Amino acid sequence: MSERRSIIKRLLILATLLFGVRVEAQNPMSESQVKAMFVYNFLKFVEWPVDTSAGAKDPFVVLIIGEGATADATEHFLESKTIGERPLVVRRIRWDQSLAGVRAAFVVEPDVRRLHHILDAAAAAGVLTIGEGESFTTRGGVIALLVEDRKVRFDVDTAAAQSARVRVSSKLLALTRVVRSSTDRSQR
Amino acid sequence: MPSLQLRSASVFLIASVLISASLATAQQPTPPPKPAIDSLMDLEQLMNIEIVVAGSKRAQDSRDVASFVSVVSAAEIREHGYRTLADVLRTLPGFYVSSDRNYSYIGVRGFSRPGDWNSRVLLLLNGVRTNESLYDLAYIGEEFSVDMDLIDRVEVIRGPSSALYGSNAYFAVINVVTRAGSSLAGTEITTSAASFGTYAGRASFGRTFTNGLDLLVSGTYSDAKGRDLFYPEYDAPLTNNGLANGVDHEEFHKLLVTASKGDFSFQANTVSREKGLPTGAYATIFNDGRTRTTDGLSLASLTYHRALSNSASFSTRLHAGRYTYDGEYAYYTDQLPNKDISVGEWVGLELDAARKIGTRQFLTVGAEFRDNFKQFLTNYDPEPYVLYSETRNSSMREGVFAQDEIKLADPLMLYAGVRLDHYDGFGLATSPRLALIYTPTPATTLKLLAGRAFRAPNEFELYSVSPGYTSNRTLEPEHIETLELIAQQFIGGGVQISASAFRNRLTDLIEPSVDPANPYFYGNLASTHSRGLELGLEVNRGHGLEGQLSYSLQRTEDRATSTTLTNSPGQMVQAQLRSPIPGTGVIAAMDAQYMSDRRTVAGNVAGAHTLTNFSLFAPRTLGRFDLSATVYNVFGIRYGDPVREGFAQDVIAQDGRSFRVRTTLHY
Numbered sequence: 001m002s003e004r005r006s007i008i009k010r011l012l013i014l015a016t017l018l019f020g021v022r023v024e025a026q027n028p029m030s031e032s033q034v035k036a037m038f039v040y041n042f043l044k045f046v047e048w049p050v051d052t053s054a055g056a057k058d059p060f061v062v063l064i065i066g067e068g069a070t071a072d073a074t075e076h077f078l079e080s081k082t083i084g085e086r087p088l089v090v091r092r093i094r095w096d097q098s099l100a101g102v103r104a105a106f107v108v109e110p111d112v113r114r115l116h117h118i119l120d121a122a123a124a125a126g127v128l129t130i131g132e133g134e135s136f137t138t139r140g141g142v143i144a145l146l147v148e149d150r151k152v153r154f155d156v157d158t159a160a161a162q163s164a165r166v167r168v169s170s171k172l173l174a175l176t177r178v179v180r181s182s183t184d185r186s187q188r
Numbered sequence: 189m190p191s192l193q194l195r196s197a198s199v200f201l202i203a204s205v206l207i208s209a210s211l212a213t214a215q216q217p218t219p220p221p222k223p224a225i226d227s228l229m230d231l232e233q234l235m236n237i238e239i240v241v242a243g244s245k246r247a248q249d250s251r252d253v254a255s256f257v258s259v260v261s262a263a264e265i266r267e268h269g270y271r272t273l274a275d276v277l278r279t280l281p282g283f284y285v286s287s288d289r290n291y292s293y294i295g296v297r298g299f300s301r302p303g304d305w306n307s308r309v310l311l312l313l314n315g316v317r318t319n320e321s322l323y324d325l326a327y328i329g330e331e332f333s334v335d336m337d338l339i340d341r342v343e344v345i346r347g348p349s350s351a352l353y354g355s356n357a358y359f360a361v362i363n364v365v366t367r368a369g370s371s372l373a374g375t376e377i378t379t380s381a382a383s384f385g386t387y388a389g390r391a392s393f394g395r396t397f398t399n400g401l402d403l404l405v406s407g408t409y410s411d412a413k414g415r416d417l418f419y420p421e422y423d424a425p426l427t428n429n430g431l432a433n434g435v436d437h438e439e440f441h442k443l444l445v446t447a448s449k450g451d452f453s454f455q456a457n458t459v460s461r462e463k464g465l466p467t468g469a470y471a472t473i474f475n476d477g478r479t480r481t482t483d484g485l486s487l488a489s490l491t492y493h494r495a496l497s498n499s500a501s502f503s504t505r506l507h508a509g510r511y512t513y514d515g516e517y518a519y520y521t522d523q524l525p526n527k528d529i530s531v532g533e534w535v536g537l538e539l540d541a542a543r544k545i546g547t548r549q550f551l552t553v554g555a556e557f558r559d560n561f562k563q564f565l566t567n568y569d570p571e572p573y574v575l576y577s578e579t580r581n582s583s584m585r586e587g588v589f590a591q592d593e594i595k596l597a598d599p600l601m602l603y604a605g606v607r608l609d610h611y612d613g614f615g616l617a618t619s620p621r622l623a624l625i626y627t628p629t630p631a632t633t634l635k636l637l638a639g640r641a642f643r644a645p646n647e648f649e650l651y652s653v654s655p656g657y658t659s660n661r662t663l664e665p666e667h668i669e670t671l672e673l674i675a676q677q678f679i680g681g682g683v684q685i686s687a688s689a690f691r692n693r694l695t696d697l698i699e700p701s702v703d704p705a706n707p708y709f710y711g712n713l714a715s716t717h718s719r720g721l722e723l724g725l726e727v728n729r730g731h732g733l734e735g736q737l738s739y740s741l742q743r744t745e746d747r748a749t750s751t752t753l754t755n756s757p758g759q760m761v762q763a764q765l766r767s768p769i770p771g772t773g774v775i776a777a778m779d780a781q782y783m784s785d786r787r788t789v790a791g792n793v794a795g796a797h798t799l800t801n802f803s804l805f806a807p808r809t810l811g812r813f814d815l816s817a818t819v820y821n822v823f824g825i826r827y828g829d830p831v832r833e834g835f836a837q838d839v840i841a842q843d844g845r846s847f848r849v850r851t852t853l854h855y
Contacts, residue, residue, distance in 0.1 A: 030370065030396060034237050041231045094728055096631060096678040113599065117630035151235065175231055 032073035034152050035145050039074050039106055039130055042143055042154075043083055045172035046128055048103055049165050060086040063127075065095050065118060066108030070132060070145075074106050104128040107141065115139060123163045137180050142166065146177075153177040255623075255637065256346040256674050256688055262367065265336055267766050267777040269803040269818030269848060271382075273328040273364070276342055278781050278799075279762055281688075281722045281738035283344075283360075285328070286755060286829035288840050289417075289436065290463050290481060292329040296346070296359035297690060298718050298744035298756040302789055302832030303700035303710070307646060308358040310349070314365055314446075314455055316489045319356050320511035321532035321560040322647040326362075331461040331483050333364075334444050335390050335408040337378055337852070340367045347690075348641030348670055350619035351605040354556065354587045358641050358668055359692075366446060366455075369394030369404035377853045383846035384436070385413030401449045412438045415843070417466050419474075421836040427474040432466040435477050451494050458486040470834045471656065476518040478525045484512040499544035508535045519655065524570045528654055532647075533562035550593040558585045563647045567654040577653035583612040591621075601625040609642075614665055617642045631678035640669050645698055649710040656834070658707040666696045666712065684726045692718040692744075702789060702833055716753060718744040735765040752787055755794075755830040759784040777803045788830040790838040797827035814852040821845050 043062070060083045064071050071092075081088045091102075095114045099105065105127050109115040119140040122129045129141045136144035137157040142164060144155045157180040161168050173179055258280050270276050274292040278285045284295040294306050301308075305325035311318045313333050319326050327333070342364050349357035372394030380388045388410035396402045414436025423430035440461035447454045462482045468474035489507035496502060515528035540554030563581040568574060591605035603623040610616055621639035628634075645663035653659050672690040679685060696712040720742030727735045740760040744753045752758070761782040768775050782798040803818040821844055828839035 030400075030402070034234060037234055038231075041234065045231070094678075094682045096680055097682050111627070111630070113627050113630040151237065153235075172231070175235060 030069070030073070031147060031152070032069035033077070035070045035132070036073040036077035038145055038152055038154065040078060040081060042128070042130060042172065043088075043104060045169040046104075046161075047167040047169065048128075049126065057085050057087075059089040061089050061091060061102045063099065063102050063105040064090060064092045065105055068108045071106060071108050099125040099127050102127050104130065107131045107136075112139070119160075123160070126165045128164060128166045129160070137178075142168070148177070155180060157181065255349070256635075256672070258344045258346075260342040260344075262340050264764070264766070265339060265342075266814070266816070267775050267803060267805045268764065268779050268801065269777075269805075269816055269820075269850075270336060271848065272330055272336065273332050273342070273362070277328060277344070277362075279736075279764055279779055280344055281724050281762065282346065282720070282740050282742070282760075284757060284760060284781075284783055286831075287329075287842060288469065288829070288831045288835065289467055290465055290469070291325075291327075291331075294326070294328060294360075295755065295757075297692065297720055297740075298742035298758075299359060299692070299694075299716070299753070300755045301697070301699060302754065302830075307356060308643060310353050310357040310361045312361065312363040313457070313487065314453075315363060315491075316455070316487060316505070316507050317353075317536075318485065318487065318509075320485060320509065321534045321563055322511065322513075322530050322565060324356050324643075324646045327459075327483070327485065330410065330438060330440050331459060331463075331485075333442065333457050333459050333485060333487065334366055335392075335406060335442060337376070337390060338366050338392065338404070338406055338444060340365045340371070347637060347672055348619070348621070348639045348668055350609075350641030351607045351621035351639060352554075352589055352591065354585070354589075354607060354609045354619070355611070355617075355642065355644050358643055366444065367394070367404065368396075368448070369402045369446070370396040372404065372854075375855055378850060380848060380850035382412075382848035383843075384415045386848075387411055399449075401447060404444070404446045406444045407441070408443075409441045410439065414438060414464065414466070417841070419467065419837060419841075422468060422474045427468070430474075432468075432475045435464045435475055435479070436466040437464045438462070451492055453491045453493070454489070456486075456488040458484070460484040467840060468836060470517060471519070471836075473518045473521065476521075478516060478518040480516050482512075482514040484510075486510045500542065502541045503539075505538045506535070507538070509533070519569075523572075526567065526569050526655060528567050529565075530648075531562060531564040532560065534558055534560045548595040551590070552592075553590045554588070556585075556587045556589075560585070565647060565652055567652070576655065577651070577659070579647070579651040581647060581651070584610075585612070586610045599627045611644045611665075614644050617644070617665060631680075633674075633676040635672075635674040635676075637672040637674070638670065640667065642667050643698070645710070649698055656707055658709045660709045660711055663698060663710060664696055664712050666694060666698050668695075669693045682728045684724075684728075686722075686724040686726070688722045688724075690718070690720050690722075692716075693747075694718075700833055704833065708833055715747040716744055717747050718742060733765075733767045735763070737761075737763045754787045754789050757783045757786050757796075773806065773808075775805045775807070777805065786830055788838045789833055792838050794828050794830050794839045797825050798823075799825060799827075808854075812854055814854070815850070817847070817849045819845065819847050 062078055064075050075090050075092060078088045078090045095109055095118050099121050105122055107118055107129055109118055116139065119129055130143045131141045132145050134144060134146055134155065137155045140160050142157055142160045146153055154176060155178040156168055156173060156176045159181045260276050265276065274285045277283045277294055282297045286293050286295065286300060291305060293300055294309050305323050306328065307324035309326055311326035318333055342362065345361040349361045353361060372392060374395065376392045378390040388408065390406065390408040392406035394404035417432045417436060419430045419432065440459065442459040444457040462480055464477065465479045472479045487509045489505055491503060491505040493503040494501065511532040513530040516525040517528060518525040536558035538556045540552060542552040544550050560583045563583065566578040567576040587607055587609040589605065589607035591603065594602045596602050606618065606620045608616060608618055619641050624636045626634040642665045644665045650661055650663055651659050670690065670692045672688060674688045676684060676686040694716045697714040697716060698710055699713040700708050700710055720740060722738060722740045724738040727733065743758060744756045745751060746753060764779040766775060766777040780798060780800040783796060785796045786794045788794055800822045801818060801820045802822050803816060806815040809815050824845040826844065828841045831837065831840050
């Protein structure tokens with residue numbers, strides 16, 4: 001009797017575990033929501049050169065360039081957040097507008113020539129660039145978000161980070177799918 | 189288990205819509221839906237989240253890069269107070285709209301023909317065709333399929349797109365994309381009041397559930413008393429001295445449900461509108477309240493889109509539709525009105541696949557089948573019973589298409605596409621399209637576009653007979669050939685300038701005859717030639733000032749007589765401007781449209797005019813309310829639109845100054 005009870009108990013525990021895991025697996029969020037959270041986390045694991053002119057509570061400006069679900073979700077998600085004590089301020093601009101005074105930019109630009117224009121300007125202005133798809137880092141972006149097997153992953157290009165004078169923390173690099181250092185831009 | 193979840197979710201949402209509707213005035217705050225997962229998860233947790241892969245709604249945008257595309261956003265619709273798609277379209281370069289106080293008609297690049305219910309424009313709702321199967325008509329007034337508040341954006345692709353979409357994609361393709369449920373994140377209740385006794389309400393619910401299902405359910409109801417009007421053409425004692433009192437009413441309701449989960453998306457919608465005809469159109473008794481039309485359109489579709497990898501995708505769609513038209517035309521005071529009835533029912537299947545080939549090519553292929561299994565037209569007097577016509581048909585349409593995007597050199601792209609269509613009774617039609625796109629610098633784009641498209645005669649044009657109208661079964665398809673050169677240049681600071689020059693040649697145009705002494709009929713009666721130039725300036729300073737300015741110069745003439753067509757303005761100027769009022773959180777918006785004079789069917793002139801509209805929009809007042817107020821035709825300009833044959837009026841006067849106020853409650 002007690003043996004049977006313990007079997008039932010084990011089955012129940014097993015079922016709970018399976019069911020629990022299954023419930024978790026059945027809890028998908030939209031791609032854009034998850035990507036937006038990644039963008040926020042990246043901001044916490046990147047160091048910029050010390051800006052003596054900015055106060056500890058001055059706004060931290062993030063740009064969104066381009067349209068799309070991830071751009072919208074990122075704008076929405078970052079709006080009320082802070083980095084340390086600095087409130088995040090999100091601005092949407094067009095690809096040909098100035099990047100001055102900005103720390104990071106989320107970029108969606110299907111036109112390759114415009115994308116190069118943005119990435120060159122960002123590197124010159126010391127702006128962390130985050131985008132989508134493998135080609136984003138091969139074209140000179142710093143961090144690319146992509147989807148593999150229904151999970152969000154990211155690539156980092158350390159050479160691009162260097163030219164934008166930002167340092168990506170080792171904790172972030174440890175979770176990176178591909179760490180590139182593509183000083184060779186022949187694919188452009 | 190999932191079906192139970194789904195069922196309880198749908199019960200929940202129906203209940204929520206009902207409850208929220210009843211609470212509309214009570215302003216009872218409900219807690220916002222709890223985020224599915226804590227929004228401040230760390231990286232390791234994020235790495236483990238399974239996501240819903242985004243659907244296909246954007247997939248087709250890229251197919252049409254090879255065109256002159258305009259996109260109007262939800263924000264622009266809200267801030268300018270656009271009431272209908274017609275209000276949106278009249279602000280776009282090269283587009284204009286006219287109205288006969290029943291339907292609104294789209295004009296594109298100097299072309300808007302009487303007797304054409306927008307059959308030369310393809311109107312899509314989230315990629316699903318809305319042009320029905322009898323008149324191929326596209327509704328752009330209040331009878332359009334969805335509430336304007338549910339639109340995420342309107343994409344307008346100019347030029348013939350028959351190479352992708354087949355018939356009707358003649359002058360333009362308009363794709364209306366609706367908002368996802370997640371963008372509501374709860375319930376929205378809108379109430380509005382407008383001039384001429386117009387009251388409307390909308391209740392919507394939408395959100396993404398934790399199992400990944402994105403759902404939106406919305407209902408709208410509107411009732412308008414309409415205007416009391418005076419028509420000098422009827423100024424005689426027998427016709428109430430030209431006064432049309434209480435016969436301009438309009439009432440409609442519409443429902444929309446969209447659901448998407450994983451690779452699947454579903455949508456269903458229905459609209460029904462009843463409109464009184466105050467104009468005495470088609471020789472009906474003037475000022476007789478019995479003359480009215482009721483239009484209904486219901487559509488449902490299921491789409492499956494699968495991204496096979498970053499460089500390949502596949503999608504398929506099953507869709508069905510039902511169109512009903514019930515016209516009552518009072519011809520005799522002592523008899524029941526003449527009945528003009530149409531019912532169209534259809535199902536269709538679409539397949540397409542896209543794949544990258546090597547590093548330089550992107551190939552899209554597809555096929556489309558449509559079975560118009562019911563095409564019913566009838567016209568009769570109920571008592572004493574006289575049957576003028578009755579047609580029961582069915583037809584099949586099949587099409588296959590392929591488009592290849594080829595990178596010829598780094599800054600030079602070639603788009604080559606062709607579509608083959610088979611229409612019952614008309615055989616094969618070929619629609620090719622070629623586009624060259626050159627981007628010498630990131631800020632400069634040059635496009636050269638050439639294409640040919642066709643339009644098969646519709647059921648109505650072929651078969652309809654009613655008092656004063658006869659049929660013509662010998663109609664042939666009409667054709668258009670177009671050539672267009674576009675230049676776009678960004679000049680920094682968020683400013684873009686653009687220019688487009690075009691030439692359109694139409695052959696065997698299907699038109700109604702104009703001789704009132706004989707019954708009207710549709711024939712391949714004309715061939716036309718259009719030339720034109722469009723210049724645009726667009727300023728976008730992010731959250732600050734935004735605006736557009738455009739100028740169109742166009743001439744469309746009959747090739748045989750070299751006379752300008754009717755309802756074809758030679759010049760247009762359109763401007764839109766939006767700006768936050770500093771320190772208030774309120775957005776002020778104004779838009780204006782100038783149109784030069786237009787020839788009418790009777791050979792007169794509808795005078796040039798400028799319409800100016802002004803709006804204020806206050807988002808999230810008290811955290812929950814969007815308030816807006818718009819004055820339309822601020823300066824009360826008197827103007828009129830040319831109308832088709834069958835009207836005693838040559839020009840139908842349009843509304844003077846009017847207003848609308850609205851509140852939207854979010855919770």
